[in-house]
Amino acid sequence: MTSTIGRAIPRVEARDKVTGRAVYTADVAIPGLTHAVLVQSDIASGRVREESLLAAAAVAGAAPGVLHVITPLNCPTLKPPPSDMSDDMPLERRPPLSDLTVQYVGQHMAVVVADTLENASYAASLMRLDYDEHPAVLTADEVRAGGGRVDEGDGPIRHGLYWPDHFVKLEHEKLQDRRGPQDAPPGVEVSARFTTGINTHYPLELSATIAEWDGAQLTVHDTTRWIAGERRALASYLDMPEDDIRILAPLVGGAFGSKNFLWMHVALCAVAAREVQRPVKLVLTRHQMLTSTGHRPRTDQHVALVADNDGAIASTEHHTLTETSTVAHFCEPVGLSARFLYRSARMVVSHQVARINMATPCFMRGPGEAPGLFALEVAMDELAYQTGIDPVELRIRNDVDVDQPSGRPFAGRHLRQCYEIGAERFGWSERPMTPRSMRRRGVRVGWGTATASYAGRRMPASCRVTTFVDGTVEFASATHEIGTGVRTVMSQIAADAAGLPLSRVTFASGDSWFATAPYSGASQTTASVGSAVHAAAREWRSRVDGGASDPADLSFTVSTGGVDDAGPLSQSFGAHFCEVEVDEQIGRIAITRWVAVMDCGRVLNPTLARSQVVGGIVFGLGMALMESAPYDPRTARPIGEYYVPTHADVPAFDIDFIDTPDSALTEIGVRGIGEIGACGVPAAVGNALFHATGRRLRDLPITLEHLMIPFDEENADD
Template identity: 65%
Template sequence: MADSAGRSIDRVDGIDKVTGRAQYAADTPVGALWHAALVQSPITHGRVTAASIVAAVSRAEAAPGVKYVLTPLNCPRLQVLPEDLTWDLPLERRTPLSDLTVQHAGQHMALVVADSLENATQAAATLDFHYIRSTAQLCAADVVDGPPAHDPPGALIRHGAYRPDHFVKLVDEKLQDRRGAVDEPRGITVAETYRTPVNAHYPMELSATIAHWEGDRLTVHDSTRWITGERRVLAAYLGIPEDRVRIVSPVVGGAFGSKSFLWMHVVLCAVAARAVNRPVKLVLTRDQMFTSTGHRPRTEQRVCMVADDDGLIASTEHHTVTETSTVAHFCEPAGLSSRFLYRSPRLEVTHTVARINAPTPCFMRGPGEAPGLFALEVAMDEMAAATGKDPVALRMANLVPYDQTNGRPWSAAHLTRCYVEGMERFGWAGRPPQARVMQRDGVRVGWGMATATYPGRRMPAACGVETRPDGSVRFSAATHEIGTGVRTVMTQLAADGTGMPLSHVAFDSGDSEFPDAPYSGASQTTATVGSAVFAAAREWRRRLDAWVEASRPELANPMDGPRLAELIAHAGPDLAAALTFTRSSVEPEHNGSVSQSFGAHFCEVEVDEDIGRATITRWVAVMDCGRVLNPKLATNQIMGGITFGLGMALMEQVPFDPHTGQMIGEYYVPTHADQPAFDIAFVSGADYALDPIGVRGIGEIGACGVPAAVANAIYHATGKRLRELPMTIEAVLEPSTKERT
């Protein structure tokens, strides 16, 4: 390939974003629209009375500007989703407003449509329904320790606990796994419990939807990163053909999982727009985002590791208990990395999911790996202390050059190089092995590290090519720009594949009418859509070269981009038509290998024990993510991921009353002032086993391992082992004589 890929190209949409010209879902100009506001349940479990709905709606309909009120009493019958959309994805089995029961606080109970946002909001505030409360199960312990559930077959509302067998549709990623001897061997043992809280995505852009019908055709402008999937799900709920639904989402202002699926407010907005026969706009409030667009569920993880005197691991057990709602399935797959990251002749991994009266959780910032590596990597640090080994040396001694779950080799793995380069860049050789030794300006200083890993994934995708009479070329796919630079990297690939300059190519996304692409998540967009773009670009150049050879052989010598554009512009519409097409890219065969990304985090923390403040001052990360197409964007991605991880480590938890399930207090996230001095590096090495452009995903891995590195650094600074997130001021202040003896 030529010279665009591999260079730190500025974002092609950067100016639009910093000047405010970028158009998000709520910015879409749609004429003559009305506004909607949600009414949500204040209780966690029970039912609403029909009489109170009738009375409240009568009052609301008399309020200024109110045009329509949608409730369980007048909501049109919606279709139950097919099982393949609900059995392993966080999509709700029960259709919205389909009965009078309440399954969680924040459940949508009504939608008010009015001629202005102010009138809709005011009228929604007057809808005071009467609820009959039932006993709620608000945590996994309530379910696991309670009586067994007896739901009828095929129930849409389900109770009790269960053990799913794999993660999403990835049958190789088993959530229940075992190998080796049944009995646990003897040796140096670390057996501890690690806990992570409910985390919220908290994207900058609120979820917003504008729905409007033209006859039997529905167009939805939505803040989503699952365009074609949302089209399918929305069509299924409404009982209409997919080709009657168009989803438009050109720019998404952050997501982190919250915009990976269709949520119930989108369905209700579409239903209301059809009922009033005019466009309806619904923008969730910040508070509503906490209960309406998913979250990371709590986990309680029991890790037991046994090693010999040399630190070689003989046994690993990783048992996770997590939570989902009563109306949808989701499992936080915290134990997946424990299956392969370090040698373990004996292994047992389990996941138990408890259905509780809470909103449906979903994927978030390294789902599974982020909370799972907190437990595993802190346990590894504890094993290093128990065996007297350096934390990096212990990890390196237990690396295996193949995937232990199936015996297949890694397609390209450079974790040892990440460790070695990270140690050198950080100055790890100067780390004293004892805790509570380093000080600076009257505060404790600690150095910690952790391993990062995330799968290399790729799915089928297609790319359209339009050659214009002026000689420019536009590529398109129904993927998404969520702020990570997708359009920029795709433009680089298009330029290299065609031989055109960057100024003569462009990439369009965000419309379900573009060629099909999967959801933008799981660190797969560049490998997935990028492969389709590159294949389309190469096909474009092949067709052009064939035309030149047949029609203008005197130009068959290599031509630069500007001359190509000039040639196309003068060749006429026939050549432009021949160079306009759609090209698909299929899933990889892997050739027997497994693609996995790896990395190493090294962190310095200052701990002021008098006030309980832990400050991250310095961070080194070295990543093995295959070929890096744009170092500037890649570095930015890893910095962002680390910042997410710092929030997870020290701040983020959804505070709620354990007795009522109601949210209380604040949700804190990191700011620029919380960022350390970053040193980000990548080890070189393309991975062509996964895709023809040699890349693996970068978006998720940055956050993976970060909370563990912070916890390990705090231990090195203070001698206090913290096993629960977030590691708050109170946790740092709490005495721990056990750890200091």
């Protein structure tokens, strides 16, 4: 039988999606459904007045169709989440509606439940709240300068600065690191400050939740990418057994990190449904998602590189100041790539986090690496010009085959190949080193490059196999179809390992009643769940070959473990090549051509893999050139619009893969591919813009104001 692995199999749910039959959370129809709408704070710091809360709730409660109004004054007591989840994840330590204090704009202050969405929305609009407003601390610089209150210790609300040690408690993702000589050696030095703005995920599907109680049993339909984690967190908030909760997430329409956790509105929806004894549906508005489902926080980075005249790096420093809320932990792990990407005898990496009065940030596509590689890779481009070495050659000269912090070899590192193949396909040898030396149709042209990298991750997962009398076999896991083709590649893995035609195999996901799976993030789903599916399919084939034919004997569950912390380190790499055109008269930037070569292990489905990389690059283009959530700097209220790339902003793509299996991470040889496409993209754009204009831009996003010719330069040379 011909293997399905490596073939461009169309997505199994494609027809349903393009014909509108696909069911997302907000599409689920339940008899007797009621609707909830959130009332949110419009101040950043203070305390809501109890009398105004009582009066506003009374007004809303008297509105047509209103069934119940929940406020901090009548909300059933919710327990805090498990400490390990709030310590490692951006899960808010303080349960929603648990006190009268306000910690950020957009904090939930009340929930209005009514018979229709229109009635709930109207009643919510009637709630006018009065506050005793306190001075808000809105930037990390204010905290570092001594503004605001000092840290209160281990309470749910905390202030001040702190130095987190690990990203997700893995040694190779340590956030504070000092190795080698204490002082930087002499040599050619680049030292610069870089900043990145607030990015928001802006997925096409709004976050939606439907909660329904049947006695003590709770069913939650949610737009989540972590069924198991949401179930555990909800059980903690509601003080009930996990086994009494069922989470359903049939399809998730994008997320980019924003749906990896349980957010506060989900718990409130469950509470509302219990209070009114009817199913409740709660859908966030686009505006509410700016403050209710996370964002990528601002970063302030300092990178210093020292090299000898031949370009050999002798010292690397990467220091980061970033932000989180006063009620949750999160650190954007910006400096991780600096610890291993290039050979360096001395490395100093640090991360400092300021607690401010803004909504809780969270993981966003390429967390850490996307903003961190912007700074590191632009600094590498600067070093190339300081030493007079071609930017590609400089990176190749400093390539390394072991993880320097641990000394562990990489399971497969083909970065040199990525650069060699990419440079050939792009025509890099024709690039003049001198900035402002390329023109086309009266505008400047520039070529830039940057390295992409993202960790290869794998966590424990399970797969349930059910064999039916008609000969079809269902593989099922409580993982998630987030638009990346999970159901398709899992079907391919199962069919290949079981020796079955694809027509006899199905893969089911999105239900906590299925075998357990990790969150769908950090580019780990294919490696984690795919390993369980592969093992289950191999076991199925073994039983068939052993003579089993009864469907009952061919129905079982298989579990697999996580990554081996003692073996070779799995890391994906890639090389981006970018061409830009810049019209300096009007500041117009056009990305015209892009070549990317990726080393992501074995490629299971080239169409889906290419789509993931292209999507990641477009994501990175938005980060580079337009995406920055606008907030009033005095009040922290969201203002204006949030711009994202459209089809008109997309260049011609040439995407290639090394396609070498990583057998150290998984038996099927795969590593994740969802994150790496965005990593390095803003740097490649910034480096191309420098080549085109001679302007070194170190703050994101890069806008037209950065590139327009000042009036006194309009008649300057060429």
